[in-house]
Amino acid sequence: MMYNEKLSKFFKAKGLKQKEVGEILGFSPAMIGRYLHGTANIGSEFILSLSKNFPDVDLNDLFAPDEGQNMVNETGAVYEKQNMLNDLEEIEDRIHNIRLRLAEKKFEE
Numbered sequence: 001m002m003y004n005e006k007l008s009k010f011f012k013a014k015g016l017k018q019k020e021v022g023e024i025l026g027f028s029p030a031m032i033g034r035y036l037h038g039t040a041n042i043g044s045e046f047i048l049s050l051s052k053n054f055p056d057v058d059l060n061d062l063f064a065p066d067e068g069q070n071m072v073n074e075t076g077a078v079y080e081k082q083n084m085l086n087d088l089e090e091i092e093d094r095i096h097n098i099r100l101r102l103a104e105k106k107f108e109e
Contacts, residue, residue: 004038006062010054011036025049 001009011021018036019029026049027035034040050057 002038003042003063004036008036010057010062024053 016024018032021027022029022032025032025046027046031040035042035046047059051059
């Protein structure tokens with residue numbers, strides 16, 4: 001289930017209509033409709049307002065991918081922990097090398 005479907009379900013469980021959700025969150029009913037139908041991407045203002053006005057919403061669950069679905073819209077993209085660790089090690093190595101090169105240079109004031 002996509003986040004927009006989870007949001008729809010969340011608001012329906014509270015008995016709220018698009019207009020009421022818009023009034024609470026500070027968005028037009030049309031914009032809320034676009035968010036709930038997945039025709040508009042949700043931005044940070046919406047998420048901040050959602051978490052402020054509905055502290056019981058679980059943002060982790062809302063945006064967590066379902067099994068077999070990944071968060072990046074790249075076909076076949078799989079991001080594994082090991083790949084991320086390798087990327088971090090490479091970045092750390094680059095930073096270390098830059099620091100060594102800077103230390104070798106003598107800066108005049």
